[in-house]
Amino acid sequence: MPSTTTIPHPPRRVPILGDVFGIDSETPNQTTLVRFEELGPIYRRSILGTDLTFVGSAELAADIFDETKWEKFVGRPLEQLRPLIGDGLFTAYNWESNWSKAHEVLMPAFTKESMVSYHDTMVQVTDELCETLSTSNDELVPVVDAMSGLTLEIIGRCGFGYTFDSFQRADHPFVAALTRSLTYAQKSGIPVPFIGKLLRRNEEKQNAADRALLVETVDGVIADRQQTGERRRDLLDRMLYPEGDVTLDPENIRNQVLTFLIAGHETSVNSLSFALHFLAQNPDVAEKVRAEAVEVFGGTTPKYEDVARLRYTRQVISESLRLWPSVPGFFRVAKEDTTVGNYAFAEGEWAFVLLLAVQRDKQGWGEDAEEFNPDRFDPQNARGRSSELFKPFGTGIRSCIGRQFALHEMALALATVLTRFSVSAEAGYELSVEETLTLRPKDLKLSFTPR
Ligand code: HEM
DSSP states (O other): OOOOOOOOOOSOOBTTTBSOTTOOSSSHHHHHHHHHHHHOSEEEEEETTEEEEEEOOHHHHHHHTOTTTEEEOOOHHHHHHHHHHTTSTTTOOTTOHHHHHHHHHHGGGGSHHHHHHHHHHHHHHHHHHHHHHHTTTTOOEEHHHHHHHHHHHHHHHHHHSOOOOTTTOSSOHHHHHHHHHHHHHHHHTSOOOHHHHHHTHHHHHHHHHHHHHHHHHHHHHHHHHHHHOOOOSSHHHHHHSOSSSOOOOHHHHHHHHHHHHHHTTHHHHHHHHHHHHHHHHOHHHHHHHHHHHHHHHTTSOOOHHHHHTOHHHHHHHHHHHHHSOSSOEEEEEESSSEEETTEEEOTTOEEEEEHHHHTTOHHHHOTTTTSOOGGGGSHHHHTTOOGGGOOTTOOGGGSOTTHHHHHHHHHHHHHHHHHHEEEEEOTTOOOOEEESSSEEETTOEEEEEEO
């Protein structure tokens, strides 16, 4: 081993049990962010013999992003999702052949040509969102629910030709089951002593019921398409009728549909909600987004090419994703004996890179790293900045396949909403962030006043 520097651990280590003090199963990522301030940019929690190593600086993360030495690791919270989405793209092990097969079949669904084909549906769903918002009569709107309707409809209709009727029914059981499943995965991914397991029995039952509902819904979506025999250029069509020699088995198709409904919905909901929070808190920024949208759209229905021209809106999205990355971090495993800074890692050891910390690293972002400032992403200011400082969509071959999809739907939605509404915050609201597997603003309500 090239180095023997010992990785720090939290205080009050207990024999056998290990570092059980200070475990936080409600907001583990935000607690980890605080731990870095106390312990430095890397620390290790050992619980009942299992090591959890956390990395929170851009300098150390740069080593871990090296694809020749590290790769994606399906860490404990992701493993907890395996009973639900199995070998779907997000949770597949690197060695599973179904990952490369599905990657090959589905990559064409995210080319520019495919994105152009989704655009009109995204515009249509965004219009429906605006219609719903315009009936709010200046009352405070729960933002996560509203954005959930938007993104579920977009991925449902663009990906699978399926509508969840999200704007007609506020309390969709599918969405509730999805959210609970992610919370369950996050909580059960944290190793707890025996008593914690007893307390989780009810949650286990609920989780089984949620899984049944999610699987039943998805099986219905697939069966509908098979019965009608309808052909359309979407994700489901590509999986049911692949063009090349690679085919996906029915169980894997179900896993992929569920994966996309989760990965393509939850993350964008939260990112849009954070962005709207920042826009409500920063009227000058909102005004710039509005002015840009008015100029680019020119009072007509947004065209596909227009969205790429919403440069300032994209800066707002990036800055919001920087401060509150909806995927707070990801796991990587060492492919060989290697080092991270001065710390030795043996082949097979893994670490969790907390984006929440890396993307607020003061060395890279400056002393005002905690402040919201979209000008950081002005191309002039971003020149020369190291890429590891900003990785909200992950890194390497297992990074987000839906990145362009997400950026397109988010820019279109924010720009459209701001041309039609003034967005204001609830008096006295202080941002509080809850954690499922993702990060989301808690109880965020905004008013949308038609302009
Ligand atoms: C703001 C929105 C989004 C964010 C922040 C985000 C973030 C991420 C991140 C960080 C990863 C890598 C996770 C890891 O390394 O363990 C990932 C993977 C993935 N994302 Fe996204 N995502 C977003 C939207 C979407 C959308 C809209 C879709 C689909 C339409 C999608 C589908 C996926 C899939 C399938 C993977 C797994 C890719 C693979 O391993 O081959 N994501 N995403």
